[in-house]
Amino acid sequence: MIGLRPIEVADAAAHLAALDRESVRRTAGPGPPKTMAEFERCAAEWATDGPRKTFTVVDVSSYALAGTLDVTLEPEFLAKRQADISYGIHPPWRGSGVPGRTIVLACRYLARNDSADEAVLRIDTDHKSDIALAHQLGFHYHRSSTESEGFLDWFIQAL
Incomplete structure (x- = not known):
């Protein structure tokens, strides 16, 4: 069982210790925070109710x-009332349903707060398991693009 909570600066040491190359390269968008300044910026976004919310994904049984999970409301590359979702799951929790549950919780957060009408996942075309997960969760292929992050397939789901 996992949960989400707003990221805190105090989380930096644990996240940075668990961060691996795969966590960074598997996400489109800004990716997980990698410096103390980025953790401070993420906490400030929560404090000022900014458009980007970074969550800590927590294993509820062990804490x-x-x-991490990022929800960005109406970024410039999306339409009004669309939210971009990106996540980075630490190695021990990959392949155990945690990525899917994380996306479901993000969609529930967006719907509960009436923050968006659609959720968007932008996935590197080489990450076949992430693309399969998007389909499994009911996201529909929208388009492909070439971006600074590489070749991305876009998937959309109504909230």
């Missing part, structure tokens, strides 16, 4: 930090 261990399982990864």
